[in-house]
Amino acid sequence: MPSPEIRRRIAHRLDELLARCRAEPAGSVAHLYDPARGYYPPEEAGEEREEFAISVVTVDGERYDAGDAEVAFPLQSLSKVFAYGLALADHGRDAVLTRVGVEPSGDAFNSLRFDERHMRPYNPMVNAGALVTSELIDGRDDAERLERAIALQRDFAGREDLDVDRGTLDAERAAADRNRGTAYLMRSAGMLHGDVDATVERYLAQCSVHVTAGDLAVMGATLADGCRNPRTGTQVMPRRRARDVLSVMLTCGMYDYAGHWAFDVGLPAKSGVSGGILMVVPGKVGIGVLSRGLDAYGNSVRGIAVCRELSDRLGLHVFASEAEDAVLAGGEPAEG
Numbered sequence: 001m002p003s004p005e006i007r008r009r010i011a012h013r014l015d016e017l018l019a020r021c022r023a024e025p026a027g028s029v030a031h032l033y034d035p036a037r038g039y040y041p042p043e044e045a046g047e048e049r050e051e052f053a054i055s056v057v058t059v060d061g062e063r064y065d066a067g068d069a070e071v072a073f074p075l076q077s078l079s080k081v082f083a084y085g086l087a088l089a090d091h092g093r094d095a096v097l098t099r100v101g102v103e104p105s106g107d108a109f110n111s112l113r114f115d116e117r118h119m120r121p122y123n124p125m126v127n128a129g130a131l132v133t134s135e136l137i138d139g140r141d142d143a144e145r146l147e148r149a150i151a152l153q154r155d156f157a158g159r160e161d162l163d164v165d166r167g168t169l170d171a172e173r174a175a176a177d178r179n180r181g182t183a184y185l186m187r188s189a190g191m192l193h194g195d196v197d198a199t200v201e202r203y204l205a206q207c208s209v210h211v212t213a214g215d216l217a218v219m220g221a222t223l224a225d226g227c228r229n230p231r232t233g234t235q236v237m238p239r240r241r242a243r244d245v246l247s248v249m250l251t252c253g254m255y256d257y258a259g260h261w262a263f264d265v266g267l268p269a270k271s272g273v274s275g276g277i278l279m280v281v282p283g284k285v286g287i288g289v290l291s292r293g294l295d296a297y298g299n300s301v302r303g304i305a306v307c308r309e310l311s312d313r314l315g316l317h318v319f320a321s322e323a324e325d326a327v328l329a330g331g332e333p334a335e336g
């Protein structure tokens, strides 16, 4: 347990970080996303443009928040992390690998390009791959399969009341032609086998679960601690699955910016078009950031700024040349 003084210093550092990253470089926001409106330009944004939250949860279960850490938003693409975890837990690594690869695609999240050498989507963090992992979730019927997907999200967040937001789901359904088209195309090529409409519905429902930045941080801390939720003490999935999920997040989690992200920030992360980023420092902490302004890749502009600064100042890049034992309370900038 950190002393009250250490807690105070960490909280102060997070507030400072939030204040520093609040200013977005002019023109850096390409658009925002809302389930009902789709993508819209920054000039049309209202108060949602100002919402900004950073949460950090340690593997000891300590939680630190700055900004709007209780604002709820849809998981969107962040849900792909948990669907992949569940597919792995249900079928094992080798079986899942025959259906969805672990290669960064270099393409946008909704690309219609597939790994034709193996006739599978490139990875589970793009829509095509997430449709496969949604199909792979076991259950007696569609209701149970969806319930298991949401139950795992709840376990990761340690929140029993986490649920699908009906308004978000309706809006996602109304704008799902590309996902439906992708799914039908995949079935025609043998990459999906079952009821395409049910698979798309489950995928959209997973995307429509509302969380806060605080929830994301707990979910991240659970991955950081080998799938053990540090707030509830529950082992939510087999420990070994964390390594698989985090590896794919490191190489494929940030849309077609993933390579640059691994180079620059060097930590497993996943973003969603709702402006959330979930970042994991393995063995140490989970970080959740919310800020809705997105760059051209679909990543949160301020979210990237926060994660980059944390990685730089605390020497967290997994390939940092020397282990810097900096802690959140006392970290100094690493050399450039």
Ligand code: GLU
Residues within 6 Å of the ligand: 075, 076, 077, 078, 109, 110, 127, 172, 179, 204, 207, 271, 272, 273, 274, 298
């Ligand atoms: N529901 C969105 C879609 O499938 C999620 C996209 C995202 O966050 O990348 O288009």
